[in-house]
Amino acid sequence: MSFDLFEKEVRTIERGKTLLESGTIADEEAAKEYKKLHSSYKKLFKMTKRLVKMSDRNEEKLNKLAQTLEEKSTMLEGLSKKLAKYLSPQIYQSIFSGEKDVSLTTQRKKLTVYFSDIKNFTQTTEDLQPEDLTYLLNSYFTEMSKIALKHGATIDKFIGDAMLMFFGDPDTKGVREDARACVLMAIEMQQRMDDLKKVWFEKGYEHPFEMRVGINTGYCNVGNFGSEERMDYTIIGGEVNLAARLESSAAPGGILMSYETYALVKDLVETESREPIQVKGIRREVKPYAVTGILEGNDRNRRVIRQGYTGFDLFLNMDKLSDEDRKKAKHDLSTALDQLGD
Amino acid sequence: MDNIKIAATERSPELDFNFETNTFSLKGESYPEDVTDFFGNALKSLESHLEGLDGATIKFTFELIYFNSSSAKILMSLFDMLEETAEEGNTINIEWIYEADDDNMEELGEEFGEDLESANFKMKAIEG
Numbered sequence: 001m002s003f004d005l006f007e008k009e010v011r012t013i014e015r016g017k018t019l020l021e022s023g024t025i026a027d028e029e030a031a032k033e034y035k036k037l038h039s040s041y042k043k044l045f046k047m048t049k050r051l052v053k054m055s056d057r058n059e060e061k062l063n064k065l066a067q068t069l070e071e072k073s074t075m076l077e078g079l080s081k082k083l084a085k086y087l088s089p090q091i092y093q094s095i096f097s098g099e100k101d102v103s104l105t106t107q108r109k110k111l112t113v114y115f116s117d118i119k120n121f122t123q124t125t126e127d128l129q130p131e132d133l134t135y136l137l138n139s140y141f142t143e144m145s146k147i148a149l150k151h152g153a154t155i156d157k158f159i160g161d162a163m164l165m166f167f168g169d170p171d172t173k174g175v176r177e178d179a180r181a182c183v184l185m186a187i188e189m190q191q192r193m194d195d196l197k198k199v200w201f202e203k204g205y206e207h208p209f210e211m212r213v214g215i216n217t218g219y220c221n222v223g224n225f226g227s228e229e230r231m232d233y234t235i236i237g238g239e240v241n242l243a244a245r246l247e248s249s250a251a252p253g254g255i256l257m258s259y260e261t262y263a264l265v266k267d268l269v270e271t272e273s274r275e276p277i278q279v280k281g282i283r284r285e286v287k288p289y290a291v292t293g294i295l296e297g298n299d300r301n302r303r304v305i306r307q308g309y310t311g312f313d314l315f316l317n318m319d320k321l322s323d324e325d326r327k328k329a330k331h332d333l334s335t336a337l338d339q340l341g342d
Numbered sequence: 343m344d345n346i347k348i349a350a351t352e353r354s355p356e357l358d359f360n361f362e363t364n365t366f367s368l369k370g371e372s373y374p375e376d377v378t379d380f381f382g383n384a385l386k387s388l389e390s391h392l393e394g395l396d397g398a399t400i401k402f403t404f405e406l407i408y409f410n411s412s413s414a415k416i417l418m419s420l421f422d423m424l425e426e427t428a429e430e431g432n433t434i435n436i437e438w439i440y441e442a443d444d445d446n447m448e449e450l451g452e453e454f455g456e457d458l459e460s461a462n463f464k465m466k467a468i469e470g
Contacts, residue, residue: 043422046457047418050414050418051411052451054411057446058410058411061446213428
């Protein structure tokens, strides 16, 4: 059954035409006027049809355009998500929200700077195959980045085996809170390193990584450095160098901080003062403090337990344990406890 | 009658009505916020100018990239006006210029041209 969108209008025109041709309108003037009206109706009908057609055509074009835009937007979204991985999330956010200009501008801010690296990285890794080194480095950086982002650090860069991060820009909770967040982050990182060392050792890596951390609080220049074509959002200044210098003086698995940071976190962590050091570019004598423990009751939640001696060998990795295996492990440990007796 | 010349904007076409030389043109995109506000005066002036003509030769050029439905209604009224002027013994030469790859504008020109019996209508494709 065919259907014409304008069937009714076509019928009206046909009826008018028939009426005009039948000559039933006796009055000549009325017939003339009727003919004019009939012609105007035909013109109006034509105009309506054309406008509807044009409107449909424009709509179709707009829909196609909207689809193209959506495709482009999806593509850009995907691209920006990929590019975001090359930037610290805070920097990415502040650029994409328009808060920060992508131009060579810097400002002075009081920041808490974190610097870490792996002790004897070259010697530790020279016997490793590239695949093993890649695995170790990626798992190390992945785990450390997770903790850094959890504490709100701005990850500046990875330099080989070293990490440079800072607190206080672009977001800040105040100098004191920034310093405390940084120190708590460093403690959690070292705890995680303990766990990772056990996992790596279990996987066959005889000399697992040992991380040293240096922390300092002071005025730095932060912003975009480089050229208009290629820039880095980073920090520079003597205080940054001091964090690196503290790191190199830290014990393996330890955290060494400057007095400036210590003053802001002394009620939070247990510390021991170390021998003063001289740092190039810093006129004052630097008195370092090593973190030896946490004063607050934030007991860490150990995910890996590794204990072994003659007659006893235990390796427990909570991250790898399925619910079913967890029940099994509980049963096995309970059996072991029964066997051990009182 | 004073000539009317309005520069093109993002939403409205360039309007050039020269009543002395009887050359008229509309060029660009047409989706003005208020179509009657944009075309109203120019169309009224044109209507009264055309009414007074006898045996004149008029050239009207359309070079449009896009127009909305309200502008389409204006164009149809313009074509009607020009057709009536031609019926009254004037020579009307209408040129519809469109970009060669713009099928939509070509088709619209063909449709507008179909209605004309007395006015001369010519389509001209140009490279975009």
